[in-house]
Amino acid sequence: MSTLKSSKQRDAVLANLQSRYDHPTAEDVFLAVREVIPSISLATVYRNLKLLEGEGLILKIPTGDSDRFDGHTHGHYHLTCLNCRRVVDLSIDTGVNLDSLPRDFDGTVTSHSLMFYGICPDCKNSNKK
Amino acid sequence: MSTLKSSKQRDAVLANLQSRYDHPTAEDVFLAVREVIPSISLATVYRNLKLLEGEGLILKIPTGDSDRFDGHTHGHYHLTCLNCRRVVDLSIDTGVNLDSLPRDFDGTVTSHSLMFYGICPDCKNSNKK
DNA sequence: CTAATAATGATAATCATTATCATTATCGTG
DNA sequence: CACGATAATGATAATGATTATCATTATTAG
Numbered sequence: 588m589s590t591l592k593s594s595k596q597r598d599a600v601l602a603n604l605q606s607r608y609d610h611p612t613a614e615d616v617f618l619a620v621r622e623v624i625p626s627i628s629l630a631t632v633y634r635n636l637k638l639l640e641g642e643g644l645i646l647k648i649p650t651g652d653s654d655r656f657d658g659h660t661h662g663h664y665h666l667t668c669l670n671c672r673r674v675v676d677l678s679i680d681t682g683v684n685l686d687s688l689p690r691d692f693d694g695t696v697t698s699h700s701l702m703f704y705g706i707c708p709d710c711k712n713s714n715k716k
Numbered sequence: 717m718s719t720l721k722s723s724k725q726r727d728a729v730l731a732n733l734q735s736r737y738d739h740p741t742a743e744d745v746f747l748a749v750r751e752v753i754p755s756i757s758l759a760t761v762y763r764n765l766k767l768l769e770g771e772g773l774i775l776k777i778p779t780g781d782s783d784r785f786d787g788h789t790h791g792h793y794h795l796t797c798l799n800c801r802r803v804v805d806l807s808i809d810t811g812v813n814l815d816s817l818p819r820d821f822d823g824t825v826t827s828h829s830l831m832f833y834g835i836c837p838d839c840k841n842s843n844k845k
Numbered sequence: 846c847t848a849a850t851a852a853t854g855a856t857a858a859t860c861a862t863t864a865t866c867a868t869t870a871t872c873g874t875g
Numbered sequence: 876c877a878c879g880a881t882a883a884t885g886a887t888a889a890t891g892a893t894t895a896t897c898a899t900t901a902t903t904a905g
Binding site for chain 4 (some may be wrong): 589590592593594596597626627628629630631634635693
């Protein structure tokens, strides 16, 4: 049983994710944290992203291409823009009645993830002629 | 503008996906279709999966590891088993009120995907002492 | 039938992510 | 504080999934 030891690299990765509201890739986080800790390695970023995800402190969002990460684990959903590939937040006033779903299901549901696809506000507005 | 030409390989890939109710990886499909067309190449499977997805005939399910594919595009949702990593269908009596969601959102939502995480019936029952 | 070109199979290339390993940092304990 | 155990790091090699390349084959319109 290994005990966690603190590291400034891990702190910096978490701090970066919690300070931003986009949904960066591991590489994005690497580039940002390198501004603060120039010696940090990409491998260290990947390692700590995985650790932090395991701790439940961040969220990994699989998208079909590179995974995205989210430092805000409160209940909110995402939209993947089919035009610019960005992942943006959708603040949803609950509305999804998930509790009533797995009625006739002989398994256990512990969590869910909901991804919307479409066009983000930026792309929609910049496409106006 | 390129026009589609038919091929028995593509037909076989689609037929395989439509005949099964698991959610195979590209490799899984490759192994299955090779039973019918021994000369088929893995690259051809990937190519046609992408084509078929573009046609809207199949669904690609990103999972964080290898992508899964689904030959049934009707409205249904999936559960990823955290124990055995399989993806199983969840037949849901609608229940999700998705239409009312993107009210205060200045973008366009064209589709969504909902993934549940938990324990599938098989694993749940085999874990009983 | 023939020309045009889409599709194939084989394989090399790419890209994201993970494993390896020698070195360094952290932390409880004497 | 100093020590020893071990977790974390940085650099890089390795892996695994997916895509690109390219010469050859198959399909289709005319």
